[in-house]
Amino acid sequence: MSNIETVMTGVALTLLPLNEAESAEYVSPEEVKEMIEELSIEHPEIVFLQYREESGNGTSGLAIKHNNIFGMKVSKNRPTTATGQTDSGFATYDSVRDCVIDYALWQQAYARGKNRGEYLSYLRKVYINDSKYLMKFLGI
Secondary structure, eight states: OOOEEEEETTEEEEEOOOOHHHHSOOOOHHHHHHHHHHTTOSSHHHHHHHHHHHHTTTTSHHHHHHOOSSOOBOOSSSOOOOOEEOTTSBEEOSSHHHHHHHHHHHHHHHTTTOOHHHHHHHHHHHTOOOHHHHHHHHTO
């Protein structure tokens, strides 16, 4: 993005684009919980725990720089709200809400209608690769 120059009463004003870290938004855990419920995402307590674990309540670098609060990778096989990707293949989003919507799209495409046990089993296969992390989910 190039600089935008504006002239106001004879004084040049240069507006610089924000860097990545400044452009991401902070959304409180309560707001994330509301979004999950508002979008009728199944197993909201598990999804909220995923948010907390993946992003440290929205404080991880991925969350801060790229609005990615779930550690989502870019999808190539389903609709997505991702606007790009990091060098590591993690999705980037314009907003935290877009990330939550993308999680809902992922769930709808791959895990809709599963009971709690089936959902946790599926997450274990495709999403959770740390046994301590899994134990937190089983303890809900």
